[in-house]
Amino acid sequence: MRKQIAAANWKMNLGLEEANNLLDSLVQANIELSGDRETVLAVPFPYLLLAKEKLKGSNNFYVGAQNCYTKENGAFTGEISASMLKSCNVDYVIIGHSERREYFNESNFILFQKIDICLKNNLKPIFCCGESLTVREAEAQNQYVETQLKESLLHLDANEVRNFVIAYEPIWAIGTGKTATADQAQEMHAFIRKVLSEKYGDDVAQSISILYGGSVKAANAKEIFGKPDVDGGLVGGASLNASEFIQIMQSLK
Numbered sequence: 001m002r003k004q005i006a007a008a009n010w011k012m013n014l015g016l017e018e019a020n021n022l023l024d025s026l027v028q029a030n031i032e033l034s035g036d037r038e039t040v041l042a043v044p045f046p047y048l049l050l051a052k053e054k055l056k057g058s059n060n061f062y063v064g065a066q067n068c069y070t071k072e073n074g075a076f077t078g079e080i081s082a083s084m085l086k087s088c089n090v091d092y093v094i095i096g097h098s099e100r101r102e103y104f105n106e107s108n109f110i111l112f113q114k115i116d117i118c119l120k121n122n123l124k125p126i127f128c129c130g131e132s133l134t135v136r137e138a139e140a141q142n143q144y145v146e147t148q149l150k151e152s153l154l155h156l157d158a159n160e161v162r163n164f165v166i167a168y169e170p171i172w173a174i175g176t177g178k179t180a181t182a183d184q185a186q187e188m189h190a191f192i193r194k195v196l197s198e199k200y201g202d203d204v205a206q207s208i209s210i211l212y213g214g215s216v217k218a219a220n221a222k223e224i225f226g227k228p229d230v231d232g233g234l235v236g237g238a239s240l241n242a243s244e245f246i247q248i249m250q251s252l253k
């Protein structure tokens with residue numbers, strides 16, 4: 001079975017003490033995630049090393065960054081490179097979150113470059129895609145997401161793409177309390193898998209985890225994750241509360 005993943009995206013939240021407490025609560029809960037299930041905590045840059053340290057010895061817990069720059073190193077004040085993240089033993093990097101696309105003008109081409117630099121540094125990208133409400137209302141979501149995939153990902157070869165996680169995050173469901181229904185999530189996930197299958201064949205497409213993101217909480221996680229093409233979630237607000245996130249972890253198939 002492909003990996004089932006509960007990924008937390010803390011976004012730009014929590015001070016050091018709160019981050020410390022949340023990590024402690026997650027570790028102390030001592031949740032055993034067996035087999036193909038895992039947790040990724042995508043924390044703000046200043047807490048990456050702390051998270052690595054705290055999660056040492058916790059099985060199936062991985063640490064992620066929320067972004068990286070397109071270049072290897074150099075005079076780019078304020079940016080963080082993929083090789084720096086790798087040197088801190090970070091495992092995953094979220095690439096192309098809709099907030100980065102919207103507020104920091106990250107185009108599909110910039111994301112194409114970020115994906116390449118992550119793979120070159122042996123970091124696993126969690127590539128985010130998803131449409132706005134306007135696109136969904138025009139029933140153009142499939143075409144929109146397919147373009148995002150084509151312009152940022154589908155240049156990779158089959159071996160590279162196996163190191164990937166995709167997160168479908170409809171923008172209209174992020175932080176709004178408005179979740180896509182489990183059926184809407186399934187429909188898009190199946191479509192994404194079909195696009196992958198057309199390019200890489202069914203074996204590769206079946207091996208890639210596709211997460212759903214957008215107002216996932218303890219109360220709806222089981223239903224959404226229960227769908228055949230939904231392999232877990234990328235969770236924002238609800239990942240800031242230990243007991244809520246633990247219940248989400250426990251909702252993985």
Ligand SMILES: O=C(CO)COP(=O)(O)O
Binds near residue numbers: 169173213215235236
């Ligand atoms: O953007 C998200 C995760 O990356 C989803 O955020 P919320 O879970 O707060 O809706």
